[in-house]
Amino acid sequence: MAESWVNSAQRVGRDLHLDLRLDLSAPGGRRAALTRALREAVREGRLAPGTRLPPYRSLAADLGLARNTVADAYAELVAEGWLTARQGAGTQVAERARARRGPQPRAPRALPVTPLHNLRPGRPDAASFPRADWVAAVRRSVTAAPNAAFGPGDPRGREELRRALADYLARARGVRTDPERILVCSGVGPALRLLYGEGVLRGRLAVEGYGLPFHRELLGRTGVRTDPIGVDEHGARTAELSGLPRARAVLLTPAHQFPTGGALHPERRAAAVDWARRTGGVILEDDYDGEFRHDRQPVGALQGLDPDRVVYLGSVSKSLSPAVRLGWLVLPEELVDPVLAAKGRWEAYAGALDQLALADFLDSGGYDRHIRRMRQRYRRRRDQLVELLAERAPHVTVTGVAAGLHAVLQLPAGTAADAVAVARAAGIGLDELAAYRHPQASWPAGDGLVVGYAAPPDHAYPAALAALVEVLAAQPT
């Protein structure tokens, strides 16, 4: 008996010794290291269920540890259920701690593959994130914040950010609001989920016949039915709203229809507002890239025409980075309380420290500088695209206004699907226009490609562009 204890102690001791040497530098000291080592031995089956452990004084002597250290480790493992301690029976490995095969390390999952030439729409140039300016904004804002900023978050968002946004959106986008009607969230998708998933808005939603499948799917999961309206070079045909008597709201991209690229015509802007006033409907204005007009001053937000009928939605996803999960809703008065009620007592998603940093970034002019820099860059890229196509693939037309982070290329009838297949085979990531068509749209999909010119870093764009144009120049005309 004594012999087997000694053996056991020595075996345990040797194993432990190895582990302890590995782990003594880890936080928690000797007791934690011993606990871990014993736990691992049980887990891995080196100490089988039912095995009696040496009395702690023996193990302590064996390992050169204090008795209390060993006693504490045993007690810890009894509390966790690995060991059992019974009067007269000493300490044993618990029967229930039978060695189950631990999870095998699994191979890392692949993310959606980033293509060699990334011309997918909707992504800003990640290489241009203003790292130093952002860090400076974090430093200033975290240093200056009141203690309460580190407590539970106001579901409206930090006041600093709502004030900065009210100023910025009025100045840059013609939005009429005040900080009390702005709600911070973590993006336009989450904003739509908040509005429809929590029952703030109900009933059918008219949407543009071309639009983000992601938004349609997200809305579909909340149970809302979407009805498409037509889209042409002047944006959505908002006169069609009158033919949708069950629509309670409409989701529009007035500054730059996504993805077809038209700016909503003034008469159509007015028609949308008239419809909303007449029917009590709500306009959801997704101003996803309104800051990036390349040929003229950006058209102001539709929201300015009637702040009581328009929910204005924006985010930093295109203007700064989708890694900063911040967006905003500018709400009509009557929706402020319902949306707040849906959000709950405290903010569950949008980080307060990012909010403080963005407020500083806006107020300090860093955001404006970044937008100007990126606007010039994207404009140059779009110009290069237009020029190279005119020269090498004149049968391809660039449609839509000169704006944003993407362009739609119109191809000869019947050639778009082939062009996308050939382009993808050449390592070019881009989308067929048809992928954005609402499945219930009554018109056929046009032959078009949606080309994002923003995603590649500057040094990679010329090669991506050349690869694309080479594919298109070789297509049948």
Add this chain to the structure above:
Amino acid sequence: MAESWVNSAQRVGRDLHLDLRLDLSAPGGRRAALTRALREAVREGRLAPGTRLPPYRSLAADLGLARNTVADAYAELVAEGWLTARQGAGTQVAERARARRGPQPRAPRALPVTPLHNLRPGRPDAASFPRADWVAAVRRSVTAAPNAAFGPGDPRGREELRRALADYLARARGVRTDPERILVCSGVGPALRLLYGEGVLRGRLAVEGYGLPFHRELLGRTGVRTDPIGVDEHGARTAELSGLPRARAVLLTPAHQFPTGGALHPERRAAAVDWARRTGGVILEDDYDGEFRHDRQPVGALQGLDPDRVVYLGSVSKSLSPAVRLGWLVLPEELVDPVLAAKGRWEAYAGALDQLALADFLDSGGYDRHIRRMRQRYRRRRDQLVELLAERAPHVTVTGVAAGLHAVLQLPAGTAADAVAVARAAGIGLDELAAYRHPQASWPAGDGLVVGYAAPPDHAYPAALAALVEVLAAQPT
């Protein structure tokens, strides 16, 4: 006619002149300033619908601006719908732009009032947020991050953070996992919403008979039915799970039952795991304050007993700050893909830059240092509470293990509601234990108070404690 144009021009010119003086320093230059000023004049009714504007050359001369500047501003406002331009009729204020009363600035909403003495549970000391260390972690991690970190986010979370969490949770909490089974989210509430709101888990959920009303409400909104099981000084009575044949999962707080404060007894830990293995059930382990054990080494996570049956949930809300919206799910293999599918292609909530900073904070040892510092502080506060009560209000018993950010005070039968009322009148924010009782629980609520000792800053805690003890000392015994 010419006369009225001049008048009009002069009136407009004067108004504009004022606005231009105010705004010329703003971004966008003269054109933007003129556009804003004209837009405001229309909005505010100073320029009524139907008013004809002066030809742009007149206004340009009047204001000392280039003709193109005025022409561009007019075109902009036509595009926005404020003005109309018709051949032969010049430029007019649009009929539809009739002055609607703009939204009146609304009074800022009050947040839930912070009491004079904040002894609410579940909040860490916001004044102790490690500002300098956090800023340093942001600086290092944003500087070192690859460009892709500023693109769309991996829905699993940043690999840097998942690796750091796998190490930390194994070391500090005995969690058995690898980075591929960890999913980053923005808190435990959002994790529950992800699991139940998106249909990953279905069926009835057993919960502890005392627990967070917030979680019950959140779960209720996703449509899940919760069934209470009993709770005593050894935590949840997990043997009762066998009496709930329809339960498919159980939500537990094994390290420190919330709020009653027991640590789940080893036999009950085993019973929970046995139940899950026998029925194919899932254990949701909410390890909300597992790092803060004051009297001994924290008991390791239940997850370590069976990583295939336990979903381990944690966040930085208690350990660091609820302002940093980061949490995690450690998932059984079979749930990884369903949860990822529910999350979608890209991360919509958790900011990547916070994730990078937390990864750095964990890897650099800053997190461990912060936990140690806070553990000492909270331990001291709990000791002071226990001592002062023993001295001044010996009829009050502090129950539960010495852990976490709160304690439960057991009062003489029938006195808790009164005590809470008196305390609140004295400016003390705290909760009655009864508020945490599941509405379907079969047992009566105990007479208890839930006292959070973490929220006040260090300098304010003695006064809060004294105020509380004064109330309790004066209660009937």
